[in-house]
Amino acid sequence: MTGKRRDPRAERQARLIAGGERKRFALGAVPQPAGRPRRDPRSLRRAATVPGGVRPRIDWHGGARMAARPGPDARPQSQPEIRITADPAFLVLAVADHPGGALSEHDRETIGAARSLADAGGGAVAVLTSGTVEGLAEAGADRVLSVPAGHIGDYDPEARTAAVLAAIDLLKPRHVLFPESAEGGADLARRVAALSGERLFGGVASLSADAASRRMRGGAMEMAAAPPRLMSIAENAFAAHDGVRHEARALDAPAFAPVRRIGTVTPLAIEAGTLSLADADFILSGGNGVTDWAAFAELGRVLGATLGGSRVVCDEGHLPRDRQVGASGSLVTARCYLAFGIAGAPQHLQGITEVRHVVAINTDLHAEMIKRADLAIIADAQAVMPALVAHAKERRDA
Amino acid sequence: MPSVAVLLSVGRHPASGRARRAPLDARALEMAFSLPNAAVHAIHAGNPDEPALRDYLGMGMERLTVLSIPRDGDPVPALTAHLEQLSPDMVLCGSRAEGGEDSGMVPYLIAHALGYAMVADIAAVSASAATATLTQALPRGRRRLIETGLPVVATVNTAAPAPRQSSFGRARRGVIDILAADAPPDTLADQCEIRPWRPRPKRMRLAAAASAADRLKAMTETRSGEGAVMIQPSPEEAARAIYAYLVEKRIIGDGS
Incomplete structure (x- = not known):
């Protein structure tokens, strides 16, 4: 007998892993203690078991399973609340339209595109606004240049151009991004390009650190190049920044002196009656429950709403075909939809998916339109329309 | 009698490419024709033998000036030089061409070079001796009235009145005046990769939800409203409720 006799039982016992309710032996390689926590199906199953009852019942969709693994909300807590870029390698300047003093969705997408350019190379996003604008930190702005309110008028593209040129002079950004919007962004981008003498890459539809591309030749072709300095960002092409707040540190806005050639500017009242349905902001719509079309038209005039209708009333000729709302008519994007006597066929509801506020007046409590509505009134349209006309007139005269 | 220069380009049919x-x-x-007593000068920079130019003549002009420049030339210097000589009160053109780079820069560069005022996206125009009144079209049917001194460059939006049809006889009879012009070659296109447009998938706004089941539910289910229901109110009560709701959501201004 030369060697010592092996004791397999003792060897096995030495490899017992402490903890856990089942005995577990590390028979292969020695387990890494800092690894991913092992999943224990038995304890998961026990946690998912609904207590009480004669037969064992297991609810996999309950809170038990969610609690057993780290949820998606556990991740942001480990990161800092606000991301700060103290010493950026370069700056990307985004110029916001902010119509009415609030960031539009297109502005957010533009800042999101600037964010992707900045994040690719350790840069920072600076946003130029006029007056104070809320929500820039959430939109992904590291720096904010805010021209004091009053220096730039409501429609003042020449002053805005001078402000952008002054900001470019001050910050020396690697890229300047504008929203390609009819609210003024597209106009501003071209003014800046003409004054600075640089080429504008307008309506950029895809963008990375190496390449930007835009449509040309009436949309049939696209041209791609390394991202130039001046770009305007097409609508609905980029995702807005979603996630960590950024610093949005205020910088001093530079002084500027515009050359003014445009004279006085007056906003005009909207002529709701002549608008197309796709453009309209407030639509008064009639369906099969409306028989008094004179009162309907009068109501549209008094409220200043654009008239629309369901397929049935357009088929019967009460309204022209271009006034039809729904899958086979116009898909509307109005802010408010006031529906009289519309039951709400699926094809009609498809047409109003983008509408924010829906008011429905119908005699049937169980109509689909009543379920969709934010304010539903179970009444006859013929009685409510004249009452609403009278009430609106009374309130205006008061 | 205002003098109006209209800058015309050759378009491209979106389906056939013609x-x-x-x-x-x-x-x-069409907007230039709507101005009373205006002297309309139509100008094109490009190939004078392009048959599509006759469509403009068919709208009712006797003459069309074509600055003959090569295909890859930059039209801005030629147009600027010609307009400087012409010195019109107003320069009108479409807001975006369709067939070249489509950058929409030409009116801005001309306005900058000549020192004219520049107004974008107009839907209507009227002019007096020294001023022009332009109606600017904005999204959602909003309009803005802009009064500005002459001369002015203005771009025309789709909200402007539709153009008249082109008449075949007038198109045949019209005269095209050809002027030689210098155009430096435009080098941007050489630096870019040009390829056919590939339609991209539409970007969807994904709802932020914990699980895939919740996201699917948010994407597919019909949106339901806040669900305030009034059952058989009197017409006056209903009218008051509707009016108060519209005022609360700032759809209409409260008269009182």
């Missing part, structure tokens, strides 16, 4: 009159430039020409 040359046509550019719809926005045709609207600009």
